[in-house]
Amino acid sequence: AQSVTQLGSHVSVSEGALVLLRCNYSSSVPPYLFWYVQYPNQGLQLLLKYTTGATLVKGINGFEAEFKKSETSFHLTKPSAHMSDAAEYFCAVRENRDDKIIFGKGTRLHILP
């Protein structure tokens, strides 16, 4: 069965510092992987997705994520944090044979001035 684990329900970084949000997944077959962002009182917005091919995926707002099959990880990074990045981030997985997307519990990112 698929599952997603996001390490750290809250992460704080200083403005201008590296952002690293961790995500590990379990899946019995090669998965599709996603990162979503949710700003206060809004829905979830797709940041990026991994399907097949290149393991380093670039998304919107300067974010990227790397699929590492050997580590079953799909960590989200951004070289330099901006105050506007403060939000909740969700990692998600879908197996090819399933329509459902399984979401992690989310990580709230705080940006310190």
Added chain:
Amino acid sequence: ETGVTQTPRHLVMGMTNKKSLKCEQHLGHNAMYWYKQSAKKPLELMFVYNFKEQTENNSVPSRFSPECPNSSHLFLHLHTLQPEDSALYLCASSQKMQGAREQYFGPGTRLTVT
């Protein structure tokens, strides 16, 4: 209108009221979803519709009644709700049988049951 829209954005209702939430997607998708998002709880999938047919009901209480008249519209009819039903209700859509089938979300309806 573009993307996925939801109305109303905010709703306050008493436990004896009947109300409906509406979702409309302008993306040409053929699958639609209702999720419940409560504070300090993971996102909960409630219902899935593929080509207007309900394909999933995750043990949702009968006081929540979904309706999907066509592949662009999805409703959630509410009656006799409980205070613990207060949450953000999110609608999403995707294109079934195509690629990653990523879901696109609406802005949500913030529901408060008094």
